[in-house]
Amino acid sequence: MTDMTDALSLERQVCFALAVASRSVIGVYRPLLQPMGLTHPQYLVMLALWEQAPLSVKELSKLLQLDPGTLSPLLKRLEAIGYIRRRRDSQDERVLVVTLTAEGRELRSEAERIPSSVVERLGMDLEELQELHRSLTRVIAAANGAHR
Amino acid sequence: MTDMTDALSLERQVCFALAVASRSVIGVYRPLLQPMGLTHPQYLVMLALWEQAPLSVKELSKLLQLDPGTLSPLLKRLEAIGYIRRRRDSQDERVLVVTLTAEGRELRSEAERIPSSVVERLGMDLEELQELHRSLTRVIAAANGAHR
DNA sequence: GTACAATAATTGGTACACAAACTATTGTTG
DNA sequence: CAACAATAGTTTGTGTACCAATTATTGTAC
Helix, strand or coil: CCCCCCCCCHHHCHHHHHHHHHHHHHHHHHHHHHHHCCCHHHHHHHHHHHHCCCEEHHHHHHHHCCCHHHHHHHHHHHHHCCCEEEEECCCCCCCEEEEECHHHHHHHHHHCHHHHHHHHHHCCCHHHHHHHHHHHHHHHHHHHHHCC | CCCCCCCCCHHHCHHHHHHHHHHHHHHHHHHHHHHHCCCHHHHHHHHHHHHCCCEEHHHHHHHHCCCHHHHHHHHHHHHHCCCEEEEECCCCCCCEEEEECHHHHHHHHHHCHHHHHHHHHHCCCHHHHHHHHHHHHHHHHHHHHHCC
16 A cells, blocks of 8 residues: 555656656757757657658657647648648548658758767666656556546 | 667657657546646646745746746736735745635645546556656656756 | 538647746845 | 846747647548
């Protein structure tokens, strides 16, 4: 039996730690992404596209677990800076096909340095990060199972 | 030596898992907080105040690791719904003293049910959650140390 | 083959989140 | 004490993030 006397204590809240950790780590990425003109969510979209392109908004939405309403303006900004192209699918005019431009593809080599740079700045063992990753994967699965 | 051939793979990005986990877990809180009229960040502010009040904006900012510019409008909304009061310190007119209203204090008993409810909906062991919490605490420390 | 449901994006509204500029007050120094 | 630095909040601008409503297109039934 766990002590529940102070269940509302700020420090015990996993949700609080999650939110702070997420913002903090994004803060580590920020100066590294800035030279490329990318925000963190935009970087995640680029990662998805480097792995597989083209992708529709719906597919991106599923991969990144982001609302289409969030992605829509974000993708327009990525197009405005010239990393992606947005077109309607000729087969199905409802879907928007997102592809990489030459610039967008070239950015990849520059982005390759980021992960190791982040790990270095964090100064954590890969071991620990992998453990964290495993824990996070479990919570994500649990949380996604929780509200449906 | 770890395999670095696909360091940019979306699934390997701890930052991605962190962002998704954070949003997902907040999504579990959402329906529980809605009846009280609170968003998750607002809930965190209330948690801080239930632990200790009054608190200044600066103190809240430090506790929650949130920008004062984020807290400022958030606190106005909390005041608008009647859970807190905002006053200038008579000793030092620069600082804003945030206190709880009677309503805000009473809300605590209702909020007591939330943590266990979230844990239940997640369906995870407390053990696992504690391990996650420890990992998160380490990343937060690492990330906060990284950019200064 | 036309009404109707389903699907894919976009839009509008509210609320973070952060950086930079600004205001007001307090502290400090010559 | 007057000039100036430091501090505490607020404001502004940009960019997520989610929800609900809307638009446009496609699929389905009758």
